[in-house]
Each structure stands twice: as structure tokens, then as C-alpha cells.
Amino acid sequence: MARKGRHDAIIVGAGPGGITCGALLAKKGLNVLVLDKNPGVGGKQMPVSIKGYRGEFWPTGGLPVTGGAWLEAFKTLGIESKFRVSIKDIGNFYRRSGGKWQFTVTQMDPYVLPDPNILFDQWGLESAEREFALQVLADIAMMPPDKIGALDNSTVHEYLQQFEAVPGAFYGYFAFLAHAFNVGVVDLVPMSEVVRAFQRLMGQPLGYPMGGYGRMSEDIAGVLRDCGGEIKTRTRVERIIVEDGRAAGVMTRDAIYRAPIVVSNAGIQPTVLKLVGEDHFDKSYAAHVKSLLPSNGFTGCHYTLSEPVLKHGLYQVWSDDAWWNLDRQDDVKRGRMPADVVITVVVPTNYDPSMGPPGKQLVLFGTPCSADPADKSIEALWKKTDRQMAELFPEMVPAIESKGPYSGPAQVAALSRDQVLPGQGGEACGVGVTIGQCGKDKPAARSPIPGLFYVGFDAGSTAFMGSQQAVDSALKVAPQAYRYHLEKRQEAGF
Numbered sequence: 226m227a228r229k230g231r232h233d234a235i236i237v238g239a240g241p242g243g244i245t246c247g248a249l250l251a252k253k254g255l256n257v258l259v260l261d262k263n264p265g266v267g268g269k270q271m272p273v274s275i276k277g278y279r280g281e282f283w284p285t286g287g288l289p290v291t292g293g294a295w296l297e298a299f300k301t302l303g304i305e306s307k308f309r310v311s312i313k314d315i316g317n318f319y320r321r322s323g324g325k326w327q328f329t330v331t332q333m334d335p336y337v338l339p340d341p342n343i344l345f346d347q348w349g350l351e352s353a354e355r356e357f358a359l360q361v362l363a364d365i366a367m368m369p370p371d372k373i374g375a376l377d378n379s380t381v382h383e384y385l386q387q388f389e390a391v392p393g394a395f396y397g398y399f400a401f402l403a404h405a406f407n408v409g410v411v412d413l414v415p416m417s418e419v420v421r422a423f424q425r426l427m428g429q430p431l432g433y434p435m436g437g438y439g440r441m442s443e444d445i446a447g448v449l450r451d452c453g454g455e456i457k458t459r460t461r462v463e464r465i466i467v468e469d470g471r472a473a474g475v476m477t478r479d480a481i482y483r484a485p486i487v488v489s490n491a492g493i494q495p496t497v498l499k500l501v502g503e504d505h506f507d508k509s510y511a512a513h514v515k516s517l518l519p520s521n522g523f524t525g526c527h528y529t530l531s532e533p534v535l536k537h538g539l540y541q542v543w544s545d546d547a548w549w550n551l552d553r554q555d556d557v558k559r560g561r562m563p564a565d566v567v568i569t570v571v572v573p574t575n576y577d578p579s580m581g582p583p584g585k586q587l588v589l590f591g592t593p594c595s596a597d598p599a600d601k602s603i604e605a606l607w608k609k610t611d612r613q614m615a616e617l618f619p620e621m622v623p624a625i626e627s628k629g630p631y632s633g634p635a636q637v638a639a640l641s642r643d644q645v646l647p648g649q650g651g652e653a654c655g656v657g658v659t660i661g662q663c664g665k666d667k668p669a670a671r672s673p674i675p676g677l678f679y680v681g682f683d684a685g686s687t688a689f690m691g692s693q694q695a696v697d698s699a700l701k702v703a704p705q706a707y708r709y710h711l712e713k714r715q716e717a718g719f
């Protein structure tokens with residue numbers, strides 16, 4: 226086996242968390258090597274080119290424009306001028322059980338706060354219900370950190386149950402937020418996560434990065450290379466080497482790379498249970514890692530249209546029947562499809578027309594599903610989502626030039642983490658979105674093995690939605706790894 230040179234730090238995985246952590250360490254002067262099994266950087270948001278369009282494999286949107294981890298990372302890495310975001314209004318579809326779809330538009334204006342009455346009108350709230358809804362939203366907006374922390378142990382459902390009468394649509398909205406913010410269900414996601422995400426997003430427009438999400442990871446990879454770091458794609462790490470109880474490097478199919486710091490972006494469960502091996506950990510730690518539940522998955526499809534039919538950048542679709550709790554989730558697994566499903570639609574070509582051929586449109590959409598790559602209900606969800614899209618956007622149907630590829634947990638797992646436990650691997654975000662596993666209980670980024678860190682959605686950060694959380698984790702993990710580097714240098718007498 227070829228022995229390759231020694232590095233200061235090796236990053237396993239170039240997802241948003243891994244590549245950002247690598248660039249931050251390289252900018253601090255460390256000699257960094259990043260290894261990823263995929264052909265490019267960006268992890269689940271790796272840029273893809275399909276039928277002449279550029280974008281992601283699945284609908285990815287909602288980038289906070291004036292604050293957030295991506296912007297902070299770009300600033301810290303000195304590439305703020307490359308943080309180019311396009312802003313478009315958001316369309317909202319909602320209907321009561323058996324009713325007609327109601328459509329409203331949320332204006333994404335950096336200077337104007339969205340008016341909640343637009344949604345209250347859509348939901349048909351009476352005046353007393355509006356007062357109640359406004360009061361709850363105001364409480365959430367103003368909630369101090371200690372009160373938020375106390376909600377780490379209450380689910381969204383439990384939080385809403387404390388009130389005598391919660392309007393159905395208002396409850397459904399929070400169930401929908403548990404999907405949207407955490408890709409979880411209302412009776413598992415803690416209320417603290419929803420409040421933290423709500424506060425972080427409040428008062429700033431949401432947009433989509435020019436060139437797509439993957440472009441942001443590529444910009445960050447550029448910094449890493451400029452600082453002397455190296456990225457090897459199509460290179461799967463088979464093992465993380467532990468010697469004398471410390472991280473010592475990694476092994477690929479044909480080479481060994483040595484470094485005293487290994488930061489894994491491959492998911493905490495694959496890292497502990499497969500890449501390192503649970504024998505290297507205390508039994509209770511390995512048991513804790515096994516107990517971490519995945520977020521839900523997400524399944525959907527690409528449409529290409531012969532002309533631009535959809536007007537907005539992002540659409541959110543939900544109804545009284547669409548949001549999931551554990552019972553509804555089980556119903557789908559047993560083949561009982563609900564009347565509606567939650568759908569997120571992103572139209573990258575509306576945000577950045579250069580992402581497709583002139584005059585045409587790319588539409589990405591999908592719905593939450595289980596994280597199990599072998600889930601048999603995925604195909605039924607594709608069909609249901611297709612039918613609902615035709616019902617919501619009848620004017621789009623004659624313009625559809627192509628449908629597909631369809632994707633789901635199996636495709637997500639292939640692009641990101643290895644399945645090491647039954648029912649997991651295809652999670653849209655990662656682990657740690659469930660009560661008792663996030664907030665103060667989120668897995669720490671520093672593993673029990675000196676020199677081994679985790680980065681990405683699974684560890685080190687909390688409540689910041691998808692890739693925001695992964696990048697936020699990098700912003701927190703890189704300083705810890707850097708401190709460890711300094712300690713080791715001091716020990717070695719440099």
C-alpha cells in the first residue's frame with residue numbers, strides 16, 4: 226500500500242461542512258487534504274448538469290441573505306464578494322381538508338417584514354384565533370435563550386398542546402415547519418429547534434445562490450486550494466486509522482495518508498461504526514451513537530419546461546391532510562396515501578436564468594419521506610407528488626418537456642453517507658433532529674478519540690436548517706481542530 230505524505234489535517238468528505246472546515250484550517254496555515262468519494266465537492270448539494278440545465282439533484286432553497294452560516298463562512302474566508310444571492314417572492318399553497326387550494330405570495334423584501342395576516346387570511350382564521358396566533362408568534366420571536374433551552378425537552382406537539390384551543394391550520398403550520406426546518410415530524414422535533422430556526426430566519430429575505438448551492442462549496446474549495454490545500458475526489462476513505470488511542474490518518478483502497486487530525490464529514494454513525502470501528506470506543510458511547518435517529522428523507526423529481534410557466538422562485542405547499550406525525554408517516558409506509566402531501570418546489574432558472582437554456586425553465590420539487598434507502602413507499606410518493614403538481618400548476622402540464630430523474634433516500638445515500646444501521650442512510654439533513662438529540666443534547670464535534678472530530682449536520686451545531694447547520698458546524702469545529710493542532714505542536718516542542 227502506497228504511503229503518501231504527512232498532512233496536518235485530513236478531512237473525510239467535501240460536503241458543505243467538510244469543505245468549509247478544510248478551507249478554514251488551510252487559511253490558518255495547516256497543510257490540509259480533503260478526500261471525497263464523489264466526483265465533485267458539495268456533498269448532497271453537489272452541482273449537477275442534467276439535460277443542459279445546471280442545479281442540484283433535488284429542491285434546495287431558502288438561503289438566508291443577510292445573515293447565516295454560509296455568509297459568515299464567506300466573510301471569514303475573505304470571499305464575501307462571491308456571496309451572490311438572487312431573491313424572489315415565495316408562493317404558498319394551503320387548503321383545508323377537502324377544500325380548494327388557496328394561494329398567497331410572501332414578498333421577499335429586505336426592508337419589509339412579511340405580514341402574517343396574509344397567511345391568517347389564507348388559513349381562514351377568525352379574529353380570536355388571529356389574536357391567539359399573533360401572541361404565540363410574538364412569544365416565539367421574543368423568547369430568551371434560557372426559555373428556548375428549556376424547550377429542548379418538549380416536542381412541537383407538546384408545546385402546542387399546552388394551549389386550550391389551537392386552530393387546526395395553526396397547528397398544521399408548525400407541523401409543516403418541523404418538516405421545513407428539521408425534516409422531522411411534529412411529535413419528535415423539539416420546539417426549541419423550531420424557535421431557534423424561526424428567530425435566525427426572522428427579518429431577513431430568503432434566496433438562492435447564483436449558480437446554485439454547489440457553486441458555494443466550489444468557491445470555498447477554491448480558497449482551500451489557494452491556501453495550499455489539496456482535494457482528491459473519487460477517493461473513498463475505507464478506514465480512519467487510530468494508533469495509541471489517537472487519530473493517525475486514513476486508509477483508501479490503495480494508499481495511506483497520515484495526519485494527527487482527522488475531521489470526518491461522513492456522518493457520525495458511519496464514522497464511529499464503520500470507518501473507525503466501535504471497538505475503539507467506550508460501549509456506552511457506541512450505544513449512544515447507534516441511538517441517534519435520522520431526519521426524514523426527501524423524494525422528488527426534475528421537470529424541464531419548454532417555457533417559463535412558474536413565476537416565483539420557491540413554492541411551499543401544505544394542507545390539513547399533508548403534514549406528517551408518526552401515525553401519518555406509518556400510514557404511508559403501510560400504503561395508505563394521504564389526500565395531499567407537503568411539497569417544496571424550487572425554480573433555479575427563475576433565480577438565475579443562466580442555469581438553463583434561454584426561455585426554458587427547470588423545476589425541482591419533492592416531498593418528505595423516510596430516510597430508508599430501501600423504503601418501498603417512495604415510488605407511490607413520486608406518483609402522488611406528480612399528480613398533485615399537475616393539480617396545483619395545470620398550466621405547467623402542456624409545457625413539460627422532460628420528467629426525471631426521480632430521486633429519494635437511495636440516491637441521497639449514494640451521494641452522501643453509507644448506511645450502517647437499518648432504516649438509515651438517506652436522511653435529507655443528518656441525525657440529531659429529534660427530542661433528546663439536539664440543542665444541548667446534539668452530539669459534540671470532538672470525539673472521545675483525541676484528534677478525531679466530526680463536522681457537518683450531525684455534530685457541533687444546532688437548529689439552523691440543512692446546509693446552514695453543516696456550515697455552522699464547520700465554523701465551530703475548525704477552531705477546535707486548530708487548537709488541538711497548536712496543543713500538539715507545543716507538546717512536540719515547536
Ligand SMILES: Cc1cc2nc3c(=O)[nH]c(=O)nc-3n(C[C@H](O)[C@H](O)[C@H](O)COP(=O)(O)OP(=O)(O)OC[C@H]3O[C@@H](n4cnc5c(N)ncnc54)[C@H](O)[C@@H]3O)c2cc1C
Nearest residue numbers: 238240242262268269283285286462491681682691692695
Ligand atoms: C432533497 C434534499 C433537499 C434539501 N434541501 C435543502 C435546502 O433547501 N436548504 C439547505 O440548506 N439544505 C438542504 N438540504 C440538506 C443539505 O443538503 C444537508 O444538510 C447538507 O448537505 C449536509 O452537509 P454535510 O456537510 O453534513 O454533509 P453531506 O452533504 O452529507 O456530505 C458528506 C460528504 O462526505 C462524503 N463521504 C461520505 N463518506 C465518505 C467516505 N467514506 N470517503 C470519502 N468521502 C465520503 C460524501 O461523498 C459527501 O460528499 C437538502 C437535502 C436533501 C437531500
